[in-house]
Amino acid sequence: MVIGLLTLEFHLPGCRSLKEKRHRLSGLKQRFGRLANIAVSEAGFHDRHQQAQWCFLGLASDSKGLEQLLAPIETYAASQLDAVITQRSLERL
Template structure:
């Protein structure tokens, strides 16, 4: 079994409240947390309006599957979040 931690930092320009931040992030936890190979949480910048950091723990039978799931997460975030992905880091365990 291979495991990776994908951490993504997102800038939310013009965001003025935590309520707006939740709306703009669009339910990441519900969307990705349903997948049996992915655990997700907001891991940083919880009290900042203009930024958000999310961590995804991805586990699969092979490193190829893990890399594919991480890429899928990054692609979906780019398309669905009303913000800019500033940084994405992967740490393989």
């Protein structure tokens, strides 16, 4: 088994409230929080309107499976959210 931690940091240009921030990023939890082998959490910048950090913990049988599991998260975040990914890291635990 392989465990991976994908951390994404976002900039939300023009975001003026925490409520708006949660709304703009809510698709992450709704879309990926339901999957049995992924845990999703807003991990940082809780009090900043224009910044966010989200972590995704994934479990797969091998490294290739882990990449296939986590890659759609980054693709979705980059193309579907009203936010810009400013930093990305992937740790194998």
